[in-house]
Amino acid sequence: MKRVLLVALKRHGILVAFAVLCVAMSISSPAFLKPNNLLNIARQTSVHGIMAVGMTFVILTGGIDLSVGSLLALAGVVCAYLEHAGLPVTLVVAATLLAGALMGLVNGLVITKAKVTPFVVTLGTMSIARGLAHIATGAQPISQFGSSFRFLGAGEWLNVPVPVILFLLTVASASLILNRTRLGRYVYAIGGNTSAARLSGIAVGLHTTMAYVICGLTSALGAVVLTSRLNAAESIAGTGYELDVIASVVIGGTSLLGGRGSVGGTLVGALLIGTINNAMNLLLISSYYQLVVKGLIIVAAVILDRLREE
Amino acid sequence: MRKIASSLPTCPAAIVLTVVLACSAVTLLPGCRKTPAKDGKLVIGLTLPSSSHPFFVFLKNSVMDEAQKLDVRVISADAEDVAAKQLSIVEDFVSQGVDAVLMAPISADALVPAVEALNRAKIPVATVDRQVSGGDVLVHVGADNVEGGRVAARYIVEKLAGKGNVIELEGAPGASPAIDRKKGFDEVIAGSQMKLLASQTAEFYRANGQTVMENLLQAHTDFQAVYAANDEMILGAIEALEAKNLGGARVVTVGYDVIPDAAEAIRKGRLTASVEQFPGQQARKALRFLVAKLRDGQSPPCKEVFLTPVVVDKDTLDKAEQKQP
Numbered sequence: 328m329k330r331v332l333l334v335a336l337k338r339h340g341i342l343v344a345f346a347v348l349c350v351a352m353s354i355s356s357p358a359f360l361k362p363n364n365l366l367n368i369a370r371q372t373s374v375h376g377i378m379a380v381g382m383t384f385v386i387l388t389g390g391i392d393l394s395v396g397s398l399l400a401l402a403g404v405v406c407a408y409l410e411h412a413g414l415p416v417t418l419v420v421a422a423t424l425l426a427g428a429l430m431g432l433v434n435g436l437v438i439t440k441a442k443v444t445p446f447v448v449t450l451g452t453m454s455i456a457r458g459l460a461h462i463a464t465g466a467q468p469i470s471q472f473g474s475s476f477r478f479l480g481a482g483e484w485l486n487v488p489v490p491v492i493l494f495l496l497t498v499a500s501a502s503l504i505l506n507r508t509r510l511g512r513y514v515y516a517i518g519g520n521t522s523a524a525r526l527s528g529i530a531v532g533l534h535t536t537m538a539y540v541i542c543g544l545t546s547a548l549g550a551v552v553l554t555s556r557l558n559a560a561e562s563i564a565g566t567g568y569e570l571d572v573i574a575s576v577v578i579g580g581t582s583l584l585g586g587r588g589s590v591g592g593t594l595v596g597a598l599l600i601g602t603i604n605n606a607m608n609l610l611l612i613s614s615y616y617q618l619v620v621k622g623l624i625i626v627a628a629v630i631l632d633r634l635r636e637e
Numbered sequence: 638m639r640k641i642a643s644s645l646p647t648c649p650a651a652i653v654l655t656v657v658l659a660c661s662a663v664t665l666l667p668g669c670r671k672t673p674a675k676d677g678k679l680v681i682g683l684t685l686p687s688s689s690h691p692f693f694v695f696l697k698n699s700v701m702d703e704a705q706k707l708d709v710r711v712i713s714a715d716a717e718d719v720a721a722k723q724l725s726i727v728e729d730f731v732s733q734g735v736d737a738v739l740m741a742p743i744s745a746d747a748l749v750p751a752v753e754a755l756n757r758a759k760i761p762v763a764t765v766d767r768q769v770s771g772g773d774v775l776v777h778v779g780a781d782n783v784e785g786g787r788v789a790a791r792y793i794v795e796k797l798a799g800k801g802n803v804i805e806l807e808g809a810p811g812a813s814p815a816i817d818r819k820k821g822f823d824e825v826i827a828g829s830q831m832k833l834l835a836s837q838t839a840e841f842y843r844a845n846g847q848t849v850m851e852n853l854l855q856a857h858t859d860f861q862a863v864y865a866a867n868d869e870m871i872l873g874a875i876e877a878l879e880a881k882n883l884g885g886a887r888v889v890t891v892g893y894d895v896i897p898d899a900a901e902a903i904r905k906g907r908l909t910a911s912v913e914q915f916p917g918q919q920a921r922k923a924l925r926f927l928v929a930k931l932r933d934g935q936s937p938p939c940k941e942v943f944l945t946p947v948v949v950d951k952d953t954l955d956k957a958e959q960k961q962p
Contacts, residue, residue: 358856367855371848457689466689468843468898470872481880557844558876559898561869563689564844608852614810614838 372601381545389585407560431543435536480555518585780914786821846873
């Protein structure tokens with residue numbers, strides 16, 4: 328029995344941590360395990376989760392993108408202005424996604440062409456995008472949208488919240504790209520050993536840039552969902568999101584050194600963080616303790632996951 | 638990371654070019670460069686914790702507007718919520734030779750050295766909205782955040798005839814407005830027949846107001862009022878309430894600040910009320926005190942001027958400073 332447990336721990340550390348948290352929560356709060364609350368957690372996880380999927384690509388290449396929260400704010404502002412201009416929803420979404428991809432492209436090109444570390448480049452664009460969002464809005468919120476746009480963040484399809492469907496679709500397509508396409512294989516190869524990848528003829532610059540484009544794209548999709556769900560876009564939106572997003576990826580078992588990890592792990596990592604936030608509200612943990620508890624659970628989850636490697 | 642470290646120095650020319658271009662862009666762009674006036678006008682240095690929060694944007698606009706009326710020039714710098722940055726901004730003001738400084742200190746203790754530097758340079762300083770704990774300040778004009786929490790609680794108690802449960806959304810953990818508003822609110826609720834069902838932080842953000850309210854709704858449905866320590870959070874919470882068909886008049890909702898979005902929500906009946914602490918008046922008063930000191934050597938009647946916060950609802954919306962979006 329003990330050995331079975333140990334093997335389970337080693338193989339699926341993060342899943343075990345997630346399961347333990349869920350069991351503990353369902354004992355301590357009667358509201359936790361209700362279907363409504365589980366859907367609620369899934370819906371709340373969607374924005375961070377969608378962004379974490381894009382971040383997984385970047386971290387797999389051995390890079391990092393600190394600008395995701397600011398990109399979300401800027402894309403949200405673009406989205407809100409276009410919606411208020413009366414454009415059809417499909418066009419609003421398409422243009423917002425395009426804007427996000429372009430911002431990701433800028434990140435990727437500066438990193439690969441000017442050869443500056445991703446940390447520094449995205450630290451810069453984090454500040455630039457935030458500034459542009461403030462300039463565009465005068466730091467005032469843009470709120471109240473039409474019902475067809477609001478469907479994306481607040482609507483339901485077969486009782487499942489639309490953001491959750493978008494999140495799962497993002498995970499599924501990312502998983503396909505990473506496992507079934509050349510781009511996916513190259514992303515792993517670049518993160519595993521850049522020089523070896525280059526020597527074997529992989530266009531390292533192009534495929535690294537693609538990872539940042541995907542990350543910009545998912546930040547923009549996150550922006551669409553958040554703007555629609557909250558019924559408002561703000562230049563301060565997404566402040567500090569990069570931390571939860573990177574934490575989701577790392578908790579999900581993707582190595583910060585690149586080359587190793589999966590988008591399925593990111594899904595569990597994002598759900599774990601969403602569940603912690605939900606649990607602390609349900610248990611009415613006071614705000615100062617929330618910071619400590621959240622940090623402890625994150626570190627414990629990662630330690631548990633690392634047992635697997637030994 | 639290895640590849641990056643080795644390739645970093647490969648294009649110094651490009652980096653130098655970028656830096657040079659960026660610097661020249663900053664100096665050439667109109668509006669980016671600010672130096673004290675050469676036209677004999679009084680120059681006031683203004684530094685606020687952040688220019689990205691709607692509350693401080695309004696505060697700044699009020700100062701700018703009053704400065705025009707008083708015919709003085711205001712130069713301003715954004716401290717981006719970092720106390721050390723605000724200190725260097727004030728030091729820059731000293732070396733630029735401004736005539737006076739108007740500041741909303743990020744931290745009561747960490748900005749004491751800034752006030753002391755101004756004292757040494759004999760530059761008068763006034764604080765607005767938030768205070769410093771030391772140094773010699775000409776005058777502080779602010780609102781009493783503890784009293785603001787109290788008036789919000791009294792409004793809810795009165796509205797519900799002293800019966801029922803209330804949920805509270807707190808501001809960012811550790812921030813002084815969050816602590817003070819909670820203190821005043823909890824004090825009045827504890828002294829009433831009402832019960833504080835839950836008090837959780839939503840960190841002053843609208844998105845967090847929504848998620849925290851959604852979570853609390855999973856466990857609690859028997860409440861008659863929600864209070865949030867700023868409008869952003871209550872507007873997020875209202876989205877969560879409306880999704881559960883608890884919007885409109887079903888629950889008494891009270892925010893804080895009366896930002897334009899909140900005024901609009903009050904007008905539409907989505908939000909019940911909000912606490913007005915008159916940031917515009919605060920800013921104008923503080924600036925007038927500084928200019929009176931500089932022009933006529935006249936000191937303010939007292940060292941601290943507190944404007945009493947009031948609750949504004951649909952019937953009293955006229956009192957709000959930012960009625961229109």
